[in-house]
Amino acid sequence: MTRRIAWTLMVLTSVLLALAVVPLAASLTARERVSYRDSQRAAARVVAAAAEEHLSDGRPATALRKELAATAASGDCATVYDASARLVAGTPCRAATGKEAEELVEDVLRGREPEPPENEGRLLAAEPAGDVREPAGVVVLARSAAPLDARIAAVWGWSAVIGAAGLVASALLSVRLARWVGRPLSTLDASARRLGEGSLDERADVGSGPPEVRRLAATFNTMAARTEALVHGHRTVIADVSHQLRTPLAALRLRLDVLAADADDATAAELAAAQEEISRLSRLVDGLLAVARAEQATPGATAVRADEVVAERVTAWAPVAEERGVRLTADPGGAALAVASGAGHLEQILDNLIANAVDAVPPGGHISLGHRADGTTATLYVRDDGPGMTAEAKAAAFRRFGSRKAGGTGLGLAVVHRLVTVDGGGVRLQDTPGGGLTVVLDLPLWPERGRERTGGPRSLPVPKKS
Structure with missing residues (x-):
C-alpha cells in the first residue's frame, strides 16, 4: 500500500x-x-x-x-x-x-x-x-x-529545474506520507496475524499514524483484550470442569468396585454394566477436553519429519494392535519428507486415527500407514480392512458426536479435522479397495530451505494397552 x-x-x-x-x-x-x-x-x-x-x-x-x-x-x-x-x-x-x-x-x-x-x-x-x-x-x-x-534555453532550463525540484520534493513527501499511513497498518496487520496464531497478549501500537488508523488500533486492542479474557475464561472453565468431573467419576468407580466385590452374580453383572457406562463417560470427558485443546491450538508451523512420525507411531501402537489380534504395519517405499505442522499435531492426529482403526478392525485384520509427496503437498494415509463406513456416516464423521458407533464418543475425528485444518491441510475419507476405510491427510510440505535443519519429531508416550 x-x-x-x-x-x-x-x-x-x-x-x-x-x-x-x-x-x-x-x-x-x-x-x-x-x-x-x-x-x-x-x-x-x-x-x-x-x-x-x-x-x-x-x-x-x-x-x-x-x-x-x-x-x-x-x-x-x-x-x-x-x-x-x-x-x-x-x-x-x-x-x-x-x-x-x-x-x-x-x-x-x-x-x-x-x-x-x-x-x-x-x-x-x-x-x-x-x-x-x-x-x-x-x-x-x-x-x-x-x-x-x-534566453529561451534559460527559460526552459529553469522550468526543467523547477519541475525536477518539485518532483523530487513530491517524491519525498509522498514516500513520507505513504509510510506515515502504511507503517501503522502493516504493524496492525502483523499484530492481528500474531493474535490469530495464538499470542493473546498481542496489542497494536496506538501512538502513530493518522487518527483513523489510531482509532482502528485502539479498537483492535479492545477486541484483543476481550478475546484474551474470553479464551482465558474458557480455559479456566475447562480446567475446572475437568477437575470437577474426573474426581466424582473416579470416586463412583471405586464405590462400584467395592460393591461388586460383595455382590451376587446378578448384582455384579449390573454393577459391571454401570462401570462400563462410567468408563464411557470418562472417555467422553477426555474427548471433550481434547477437542477444546485442539480448538485453542494455533501454534506456528514447524518442520516435522512425517516418515519418522509414521514409523514411531507404528512402533508405539503395534503392541496394542497385536493384543487385539490386529496387524499394524507401515507401507515400505516412503521417501523422507518434512511437512509444515504444529508441534505434536501429527502425532496426535495419527494416534486418534490408529486408535479408531484398532477399535473398528476385527481380530485378524490389518492396518497400514503410508506417506508420499505430491508437488507441494504431502499425503499421509491410514488404511484398514475393517467394516468401513456408510456414506451417511462419512458425511457426519468430522462433526462432534457424529459417530453412532456403540461405545464411541464421536470426538476423535473432530479432533483430527481441527488439527489438520489448523496446519493448513485437509482430511478426507475413502473406501479401501476390497472393504474397509482409508483416512487420507493432505498436509503442506516444508520448504526445502528448512529441511536440513529439521530435527526428529517430539516423541509421545507409548499408548497403554487396554
Missing part, C-alpha cells in the same frame, strides 16, 4: 507540474521572442529615420552613416534600400543582404508586413523609411539569434 500511495501522488504531481510548467515556459518563450523582435525593430526604425532624411529630404548622408556605424558597433548588420529596391548604404557586415533581404524589401515597398526570416544565424527585420504606404526606402537590420536562443 505504501508503494501505491507514493506512486499515485508522484504521478499526480508530475501531471500537475507538466500542466503548469510547460505552458508557463511556452508563454515566457513567446514573450522573449516578442521582446527581442520589438527591440530589433526599434533599432531598425532609428536607422530608417536617418535614411528618410537622406532619401526624402535630400540631406547629407552624415547622420545615416553615423547610425550605421553605431549599428555595426553594437554587433548588428544593416542595409538601406531606396524606393526602387536598390542598395544605397550598409554596414560592412553583409548578413542584411541577399535573397531573403531583397524579398523583405519588396514586401515592405508593397505595403505588406512579412514574417521576418533568418539569414546566416541572424534574424532579419525590415522597416520602411518614411510613410508606410509610400516609403522612400527600406532599412533591413540583421541581429544575431544567439542571445534570444540563450
Whole structure:
C-alpha cells in the first residue's frame, strides 16, 4: 500500500507540474521572442529615420552613416534600400543582404508586413523609411539569434529545474506520507496475524499514524483484550470442569468396585454394566477436553519429519494392535519428507486415527500407514480392512458426536479435522479397495530451505494397552 500511495501522488504531481510548467515556459518563450523582435525593430526604425532624411529630404548622408556605424558597433548588420529596391548604404557586415533581404524589401515597398526570416544565424527585420504606404526606402537590420536562443534555453532550463525540484520534493513527501499511513497498518496487520496464531497478549501500537488508523488500533486492542479474557475464561472453565468431573467419576468407580466385590452374580453383572457406562463417560470427558485443546491450538508451523512420525507411531501402537489380534504395519517405499505442522499435531492426529482403526478392525485384520509427496503437498494415509463406513456416516464423521458407533464418543475425528485444518491441510475419507476405510491427510510440505535443519519429531508416550 505504501508503494501505491507514493506512486499515485508522484504521478499526480508530475501531471500537475507538466500542466503548469510547460505552458508557463511556452508563454515566457513567446514573450522573449516578442521582446527581442520589438527591440530589433526599434533599432531598425532609428536607422530608417536617418535614411528618410537622406532619401526624402535630400540631406547629407552624415547622420545615416553615423547610425550605421553605431549599428555595426553594437554587433548588428544593416542595409538601406531606396524606393526602387536598390542598395544605397550598409554596414560592412553583409548578413542584411541577399535573397531573403531583397524579398523583405519588396514586401515592405508593397505595403505588406512579412514574417521576418533568418539569414546566416541572424534574424532579419525590415522597416520602411518614411510613410508606410509610400516609403522612400527600406532599412533591413540583421541581429544575431544567439542571445534570444540563450534566453529561451534559460527559460526552459529553469522550468526543467523547477519541475525536477518539485518532483523530487513530491517524491519525498509522498514516500513520507505513504509510510506515515502504511507503517501503522502493516504493524496492525502483523499484530492481528500474531493474535490469530495464538499470542493473546498481542496489542497494536496506538501512538502513530493518522487518527483513523489510531482509532482502528485502539479498537483492535479492545477486541484483543476481550478475546484474551474470553479464551482465558474458557480455559479456566475447562480446567475446572475437568477437575470437577474426573474426581466424582473416579470416586463412583471405586464405590462400584467395592460393591461388586460383595455382590451376587446378578448384582455384579449390573454393577459391571454401570462401570462400563462410567468408563464411557470418562472417555467422553477426555474427548471433550481434547477437542477444546485442539480448538485453542494455533501454534506456528514447524518442520516435522512425517516418515519418522509414521514409523514411531507404528512402533508405539503395534503392541496394542497385536493384543487385539490386529496387524499394524507401515507401507515400505516412503521417501523422507518434512511437512509444515504444529508441534505434536501429527502425532496426535495419527494416534486418534490408529486408535479408531484398532477399535473398528476385527481380530485378524490389518492396518497400514503410508506417506508420499505430491508437488507441494504431502499425503499421509491410514488404511484398514475393517467394516468401513456408510456414506451417511462419512458425511457426519468430522462433526462432534457424529459417530453412532456403540461405545464411541464421536470426538476423535473432530479432533483430527481441527488439527489438520489448523496446519493448513485437509482430511478426507475413502473406501479401501476390497472393504474397509482409508483416512487420507493432505498436509503442506516444508520448504526445502528448512529441511536440513529439521530435527526428529517430539516423541509421545507409548499408548497403554487396554
